[in-house]
Amino acid sequence: MGLAQLAPIAQLMVRQMLFMDASAHVRLRGLASQAFTPARIEGLRGHIEEIVDRLLDSVAPRGSMDVIAEFAEPLPAIVTAEMLGLPVEDRHRLKKWSANFAEMLGNFQHNPDHAGRMLQTVEEMTAYFLEAVREIKAHPREGLINSLLTAEVNGDRLTEQEVVANAIITMVGGQETTTNLIGNGVLTLLRYPDEMKRLRDNASLTASAVEEMLRFESPSQHTARLAPSDRMLGGKQIRKRQAVIAVMAAANRDPERFPEPDRFDIARADNRHVAFGYAAHFCFGAPLARMEGQIAFAALLKRFENLALSPQNLVWRTNLGLRGLTSLKVSFNAPGSMGTAPENLQ
Numbered sequence: 001m002g003l004a005q006l007a008p009i010a011q012l013m014v015r016q017m018l019f020m021d022a023s024a025h026v027r028l029r030g031l032a033s034q035a036f037t038p039a040r041i042e043g044l045r046g047h048i049e050e051i052v053d054r055l056l057d058s059v060a061p062r063g064s065m066d067v068i069a070e071f072a073e074p075l076p077a078i079v080t081a082e083m084l085g086l087p088v089e090d091r092h093r094l095k096k097w098s099a100n101f102a103e104m105l106g107n108f109q110h111n112p113d114h115a116g117r118m119l120q121t122v123e124e125m126t127a128y129f130l131e132a133v134r135e136i137k138a139h140p141r142e143g144l145i146n147s148l149l150t151a152e153v154n155g156d157r158l159t160e161q162e163v164v165a166n167a168i169i170t171m172v173g174g175q176e177t178t179t180n181l182i183g184n185g186v187l188t189l190l191r192y193p194d195e196m197k198r199l200r201d202n203a204s205l206t207a208s209a210v211e212e213m214l215r216f217e218s219p220s221q222h223t224a225r226l227a228p229s230d231r232m233l234g235g236k237q238i239r240k241r242q243a244v245i246a247v248m249a250a251a252n253r254d255p256e257r258f259p260e261p262d263r264f265d266i267a268r269a270d271n272r273h274v275a276f277g278y279a280a281h282f283c284f285g286a287p288l289a290r291m292e293g294q295i296a297f298a299a300l301l302k303r304f305e306n307l308a309l310s311p312q313n314l315v316w317r318t319n320l321g322l323r324g325l326t327s328l329k330v331s332f333n334a335p336g337s338m339g340t341a342p343e344n345l346q
Contacts, residue, residue, distance in 0.1 A: 018169055018281070021228070025280060030153050032166060033284060040147075041287045044083070048292060051078050052299045060303065060334040064310060067328040071300075072182035073175075076292060080174035083288075084167060085136060085143015090128075094171055097125045101168070102176040102322055129164045144170065170285065178289045180219035180324030182296050185210070187328055188217055189297075190309050192264045199266055200301045209266035210293040215273035216264050218249040221323050223277065248274045249323070304332035 055074060059065040077091040086094070100121040103114070129145075136146050148163045158166075189196040199209050224245045227238045238244060252273045253261040276283040283289070300307070310329040317324050 022280070027153075027156065028158070028162065028166065029280075029284065032148065032151070032158075038287055041291065044079070044288070045291060045295070047082075048075075048079060048295050049299070051075060052295050056299060056303050063333065064329065064331040067186050067330055068179065068183050068325055069327065071296070072179045072186075072328075075182070075296060076175045076178035079288070079292060080171055083144050083174070084171060085141050085145045086132060093128075095175060097121050097128075098172045098175045101125070101172050103319055125168055126164060129167050130160065133160055133163050133167070173283065173285055174288065176322050176324070177219040177283075178292050180322055181210070181213065181289060181293050183325045183328050184217035184219060184323065185213035185293065185297060186300070186307075186330070187309075187314070187325065188213055188264060190307065190330070195264055195266050196301070196307070199297070203298055203302070205266050206294050206298050207290070208268070208271070210290060210297065211271045211273065212264060212266050212268050213293070214275035215252045215258070215268075215271060217323065218252050218273075218275045219323060220275060220277075221249040221321050222247045223281075223321075248277070304334060307332045 052075060055071050059070055065071060073095060074091070077095050078088055081088050081091045081094060100117060104118050133145060133149065136143070137149055140146050140150075145163065145167050148158055148166065151158065189199070195209075199205050222245055224243055227240055227242050227244060229240050231238050233244065251257070252275060255261050258268075258271075276286040276289075308331050310331050312327070312329050314328070315326045317326055
């Protein structure tokens with residue numbers, strides 16, 4: 001196919017747990033899970049609340065903001081950089097690389113016009129993270145990279161290349177999906193004002209509401225695998241090495257699984273969606289994404305009254321795999337401010 005020039009990308013991706021089969025995946029995930037424990041994630045709660053408050057403080061006097069640029073992007077970018085043990089001031093560079101890498105993951109067709117940019121992204125990311133890994137190895141500091149470097153199970157440890165590859169996929173996953181969760185969630189609440197009022201009146205529904213947002217407007221739309229052998233699946237013959245695409249967003253609207261699947265219900269019972277994948281490849285960053293979403297929505301609704309869409313044309317990112325907006329402009333009244341917000345955009 002003339003894609004030999006993309007070999008550096010493949011060499012990176014085959015070291016990422018997302019693309020590994022059973023035995024290799026179990027080993028790598030077992031080591032990574034040592035660095036990503038529920039207790040470690042829960043310990044971030046207070047700090048994430050501080051970051052959310054700081055971001056909302058900066059836009060409150062203005063009475064308007066671009067949810068994506070000023071809230072949904074910087075929140076996970078700051079959290080991810082700090083969690084990895086990287087300088088927060090590097091987050092803009094990390095975000096640019098993350099968006100480029102996510103485009104490659106989400107769009108199946110090879111775009112030769114983008115090949116150069118993708119190669120440059122992978123080369124720059126790899127060099128940056130390799131330097132960070134070696135610096136942290138020489139001068140240890142708190143963070144996921146250090147935890148990955150020191151994680152050990154029965155004497156087995158990750159190589160530098162494995163740490164780099166999985167720090168990159170954690171950085172990408174930690175930013176792109178959480179940004180989309182917040183952006184898609186705010187838009188959905190604005191489109192369903194009764195449910196937004198219900199959530200505003202009853203903050204105890206926040207966790208349930210985030211699960212319904214994940215189901216209703218899934219940030220990650222699909223995943224794909226190559227069949228390791230000939231087999232039957234759903235009455236269809238799948239040949240060895242054929243690609244099978246599982247569309248999680250469609251599964252999350254399956255009427256055989258979810259009653260009234262196209263109804264947005266923040267208190268939906270038995271809401272076992274597959275927005276984070278399933279089984280062995282279930283997203284190990286899910287607890288962090290859920291926490292960020294819950295804190296973000298709780299603070300947003302508590303802080304800002306009359307939240308409304310500003311007049312605009314909504315534009316979705318050109319990424320088949322990651323559903324998210326390029327921009328989402330809203331207006332609001334902060335407590336104690338005067339005036340009313342404009343009518344919602346339909």
